[in-house]
Amino acid sequence: MSQPGDTNTVNELDGLREEIWNRALHAFATASVFEARARRLKRRLNWLNFVAFAVPLIVGGLALGYGAGFPHLGAVIAVGAAVGIVQLVFSAWSGTSGWVESYGYALTSHADNQRLSQDLRELAASQSRDIDSSRNRYEVLKALDNARQAQDSNQHIEEQEKRMGMRAALRERRRQCAGCKIEPTSMTPTDCDVCGNFKVRKF
Structure with a gap:
């Protein structure tokens, strides 16, 4: 067992902490990638839902409120129909592209990577000189991080991301x-x- 005061132990502990800091850095980077994805997907889904409700409400409200007496009702209905068709196309695209599933995954991955990054940073910043205890704790976190990375690797993260x-x-x-x-x-x-x-x- 390593002795806390040994020079080799101190160097080994410093090297271990540097490795932990680097892993924490990469976990935070991955969390940022999926946080950005979640924001984009949420905006897309919110716009789809807004258009799906707003267009029928506007057209229906004008028709009920003014009836045939509204001079531009035909044009409003035509525009509403066109917007509705576009919305249906985008809804089909979101369904086939799995926007809802991707949004849910992004939220989960962001939360997991944030937690891993925080746990790793706390371990790296610990003042404990017990290298065996630190190494054991790190092995647990590394296993969790490796499992998370294996899942995230299937999400086709782009180089620019x-x-x-x-x-x-x-x-x-x-x-x-x-x-x-x-x-x-x-x-x-x-x-x-x-x-x-x-x-x-x-x-």
Whole structure:
């Protein structure tokens, strides 16, 4: 068993903590990716639901309120029908693309990766010199993180999403990028191939 005061033990503990910090960083980056996905999918689903309810209500309200006396009722119905068709097309697209399922997965992955990142950071920041205890705790968290990564790898994360996630993690940790050697202070993308070159997507 390692002795807390040994030089080798201190070096080993420092190396272990650096590994834990790096894993925490990547977990936070992944959490940021799925947080961004969840926001985009929520906006899409909210717009679909809004249009699905708003168009019939507007057309129906005008028809009931003014009847045939409303001079532009025919045009309103025509526009409403056109918007309704577009909404149906997008609803079909959302169904075949699995927006609802993807939204649910993104929320779950974001929460899990955030929790893993927090647990890893707390372990890395611990002042305990008991390397055996730290290593045992880390092995448990690493197993959970590996399982989460295996699931997330099936979600087709794009390279630009990875770079966006890395920028978010570097900014949160106040850490320099390995590529451009700059500590990000905002999420405005740069030309860096490690923490930049991504599009800020709203939808």
